[in-house]
Amino acid sequence: MALAPTSFLHPLWAFGVPIAASFPLGWMMARSLDPKEAKAGKGLDALPMFLCRLIGRKTPVKMSWKDYCIALLAFNAALFVITFTLFYVQQHLPLNPDTKGSLGALGYKDSAGVQHDGVDTGVVFNTVCSFVTNTNLQHYSGEQHLSYFSQLACILWLMFVTPACGLCAMLAVLRGLRGDSHMGDFYVDLMRTVLFVFLPFCFVIATLLIASGVPMTFDAAAKATPLDGVAAKMEAQTICRGPVAAIIAIKQSGTNGGGFFGPNSAHPFENPTPWTNLLSVASIVALPMASMVMAGKMLRNARHAAVLYGVMLTLLITGTSIAIWAETAPSAATHGLPVVAEPNMEGKETRVGPVASATWAGMTSGTSNGSVNSMHDSLNPLAGMIPMSHMMLNVVFSGIGAGFENLFIYVIVAVFLAGLMVGRTPEYLGKKVEAREVKLAMLVMLIHPVLILAGAALFAAQPFGAKTVANPGSHGFSEILYEFTSAAANNGSGFEGLGDNTPAWNVATGIVLLLGRFPALVLPIALAGFLAAKKRVPETTGTLRTDNLTFAGMLIGTVLLVGALSFMPAVVLGPVADHLVALK
Amino acid sequence: MIRQTVHALLACVVTLVICSVAYPLALWGLGTALFPHQAAGSLIYGPDKTTVIGSELIAQPFASDKYFVSRPSAVDYKADAAGGSNLGTKNPDLHAKVKERAEALKATPEKPVPADLIAASGSGLDPHISPEAAYFQADRVAAVRQMTVEQVKSLIDTMTDKSGAVIGAPPRVNVLKLNLELDKETSAKPKETTASR
Numbered sequence: 001m002a003l004a005p006t007s008f009l010h011p012l013w014a015f016g017v018p019i020a021a022s023f024p025l026g027w028m029m030a031r032s033l034d035p036k037e038a039k040a041g042k043g044l045d046a047l048p049m050f051l052c053r054l055i056g057r058k059t060p061v062k063m064s065w066k067d068y069c070i071a072l073l074a075f076n077a078a079l080f081v082i083t084f085t086l087f088y089v090q091q092h093l094p095l096n097p098d099t100k101g102s103l104g105a106l107g108y109k110d111s112a113g114v115q116h117d118g119v120d121t122g123v124v125f126n127t128v129c130s131f132v133t134n135t136n137l138q139h140y141s142g143e144q145h146l147s148y149f150s151q152l153a154c155i156l157w158l159m160f161v162t163p164a165c166g167l168c169a170m171l172a173v174l175r176g177l178r179g180d181s182h183m184g185d186f187y188v189d190l191m192r193t194v195l196f197v198f199l200p201f202c203f204v205i206a207t208l209l210i211a212s213g214v215p216m217t218f219d220a221a222a223k224a225t226p227l228d229g230v231a232a233k234m235e236a237q238t239i240c241r242g243p244v245a246a247i248i249a250i251k252q253s254g255t256n257g258g259g260f261f262g263p264n265s266a267h268p269f270e271n272p273t274p275w276t277n278l279l280s281v282a283s284i285v286a287l288p289m290a291s292m293v294m295a296g297k298m299l300r301n302a303r304h305a306a307v308l309y310g311v312m313l314t315l316l317i318t319g320t321s322i323a324i325w326a327e328t329a330p331s332a333a334t335h336g337l338p339v340v341a342e343p344n345m346e347g348k349e350t351r352v353g354p355v356a357s358a359t360w361a362g363m364t365s366g367t368s369n370g371s372v373n374s375m376h377d378s379l380n381p382l383a384g385m386i387p388m389s390h391m392m393l394n395v396v397f398s399g400i401g402a403g404f405e406n407l408f409i410y411v412i413v414a415v416f417l418a419g420l421m422v423g424r425t426p427e428y429l430g431k432k433v434e435a436r437e438v439k440l441a442m443l444v445m446l447i448h449p450v451l452i453l454a455g456a457a458l459f460a461a462q463p464f465g466a467k468t469v470a471n472p473g474s475h476g477f478s479e480i481l482y483e484f485t486s487a488a489a490n491n492g493s494g495f496e497g498l499g500d501n502t503p504a505w506n507v508a509t510g511i512v513l514l515l516g517r518f519p520a521l522v523l524p525i526a527l528a529g530f531l532a533a534k535k536r537v538p539e540t541t542g543t544l545r546t547d548n549l550t551f552a553g554m555l556i557g558t559v560l561l562v563g564a565l566s567f568m569p570a571v572v573l574g575p576v577a578d579h580l581v582a583l584k
Numbered sequence: 585m586i587r588q589t590v591h592a593l594l595a596c597v598v599t600l601v602i603c604s605v606a607y608p609l610a611l612w613g614l615g616t617a618l619f620p621h622q623a624a625g626s627l628i629y630g631p632d633k634t635t636v637i638g639s640e641l642i643a644q645p646f647a648s649d650k651y652f653v654s655r656p657s658a659v660d661y662k663a664d665a666a667g668g669s670n671l672g673t674k675n676p677d678l679h680a681k682v683k684e685r686a687e688a689l690k691a692t693p694e695k696p697v698p699a700d701l702i703a704a705s706g707s708g709l710d711p712h713i714s715p716e717a718a719y720f721q722a723d724r725v726a727a728v729r730q731m732t733v734e735q736v737k738s739l740i741d742t743m744t745d746k747s748g749a750v751i752g753a754p755p756r757v758n759v760l761k762l763n764l765e766l767d768k769e770t771s772a773k774p775k776e777t778t779a780s781r
Binding site for chain 2: 007008013054055057077078079082153156157161187190191194199203207211212213214215218221222223224226228229232234237239240243245262263266267268269273330331333338339340345346348351352355356374375377379380381470471472473475478495581
């Protein structure tokens with residue numbers, strides 16, 4: 001397909017629609033999630049209060065940061081135990097018209113290529129870790145291994161409540177930064193986010209998706225007799241379907257990304273038209289963007305929130321533009337063959353095309369969504385580097401709530417660095433940033449690169465990792481690096497050629513997923529708690545301003561400096577080397 | 585400690601009922617009532633109205649010369665095990681596969697094959713090809729069906745879906761629908777006995 005000039009209209013829409021939507025959405029989120037004390041429990045807000053009474057909590061509690069973290073972690077622990085059990089026994093549960101077996105009985109191939117059948121709890125552990133952490137890394141394939149019951153009761157449920165947990169954590173941090181005496185009530189926040197943000201948003205999106213062709217049925221797979229079946233040696237085609245639309249809506253809008261089908265949004269049933277493609281890519285970033293507008297409202301400091309929003313947007317637009325540029329080049333695989341010199345189409349869909357595929361790759365990796373509409377493994381090397389870099393930085397909007405928390409850590413470090421430069425005690429939003437806060441911020445910041453680099457180094461050096469790659473040379477190393485980056489950033493996309501359903505991969509990435517999520521979720525709440533307890537210092541002319549372009553530059557510099565220092569060598573060994581070889 | 589656990593477990597039950605029971609059931613009801621065709625997977629039925637030929641959205645393989653071929657599939661068009669090849673651009677296997685596909689389609693430096701016809705799709709089930717990829721096959725199909733190339737090309741043009749150009753959508757042709765339309769056209773002529781199911 002020759003690249004039509006109109007293709008380049010897609011990125012304009014893909015950025016324009018969610019940016020325009022983020023302002024009204026953010027305003028509504030601030031109003032419904034953080035109502036004034038006098039209005040709490042009145043009107044529509046009576047509904048979440050009622051649900052809280054159902055679970056035995058009569059009145060909202062004023063939680064300290066410790067109480068808030070404990071409640072959040074307890075809820076997540078319960079999620080873990082319940083979904084682990086349900087996956088394990090799915091063959092005994094209802095809503096299984098295609099009679100799928102236990103997820104644990106999947107079996108795997110070891111590094112020598114020998115198939116092992118029977119019970120392997122590794123994949124169950126990995127799947128539960130992956131969905132509890134809002135990551136949706138998938139070492140199984142949805143349409144092959146999960147019953148409709150598991151898709152609904154485990155996957156769909158976790159897709160709603162885990163981004164809600166991220167948003168709750170963000171609410172707590174914002175209340176701390178605002179100087180509230182308490183962090184709010186976790187369970188009230190949880191019910192509000194599910195009822196007022198995710199459910200209505202997804203209901204609208206899902207209805208549009210069904211109208212465009214995304215299935216929503218509980219019938220078993222359809223048996224088709226293909227038109228040219230005899231000559232093409234396919235007498236019957238089993239067409240898997242299911243309650244897809246319900247899952248796709250929240251998959252996109254909750255920064256989840258786990259597909260109903262193996263190939264995710266490249267599958268025509270998840271993403272049947274260019275219109276659903278735009279709707280999906282817009283809903284990937286809409287709520288993360290809206291949460292930044294919400295932050296401005298809640299902090300009563302729109303200028304500071306605009307700086308944070310602008311920094312994230314700048315990084316996202318830059319990265320995505322590079323990906324589009326790199327992906328409109330022909331594939332190296334067609335060199336010297338009688339093929340029209342046009343963009344790389346391996347792993348892409350015709351109705352989506354190369355520009356929209358590259359746009360999606362940039363956006364899904366920035367936002368910790370991780371759904372894909374093309375196979376990232378087959379992207380041109382430099383285009384494949386962009387999703388990886390976005391996940392390494394982990395602050396390009398990132399997960400709902402989680403992205404703000406990550407950037408908050410960088411803000412603390414940037415403020416500290418700026419303070420050192422001018423020789424003043426650093427301050428942030430009127431609170432002194434001292435040794436304890438900076439130490440905590442450094443700890444959170446170091447976890448991410450350590451998980452990625454140590455994991456990738458170990459697996460690249462050992463046969464249980466090195467022998468699972470599907471492509472030779474530096475591209476194989478990229479596969480390993482991408483998998484760990486995706487796990488640590490709680491993204492969930494992959495260079496899917498990797499044979500990652502082995503006990504080693506399942507256990508290692510499972511642990512990385514947990515360590516990538518919970519410290520980065522809970523420690524910022526603690527940090528905000530520390531800051532909230534401090535006395536507000538009056539603003540003077542010498543105070544470092546955090547709401548102007550200078551600070552935006554300082555913040556981008558900090559993010560890129562830390563990112564480059566941590567990851568540059570690994571990136572050079574992977575996609576950059578791959579690109580240089582392809583030039584030969 | 586016990587209170588925390590009880591609250592967490594009860595919150596699980598409440599959210600589970602809302603998110604996994606109420607929400608999908610409401611959508612299913614709405615979808616089945618308003619959009620029954622799409623909700624069931626956009627299936628295409630044969631003349632007897634009960635046999636499923638396929639889905640508008642799912643590619644199927646075509647091997648006879650009288651049909652336009654779909655894009656290559658890394659999973660042999662298995663709609664219960666979809667997937668892409670995941671081969672990197674510098675993988676020698678991919679180069680070999682592209683070469684083999686180009687040869688099978690009789691591409692020459694004078695008549696190079698469009699890139700979407702030699703590259704496996706992301707899902708392995710891409711129902712579309714580009715209009716250029718359809719033109720590329722027009723000579724062969726026209727010869728077998730005893731139609732003129734212009735007739736075939738004009739059919740391609742009428743079947744080309746250009747919707748969404750304003751949001752950057754590439755023009756595309758649905759292979760199954762195009763082939764069904766071809767069968768309809770040629771079976772209208774008395775001489776032809778094409779197998780139309």
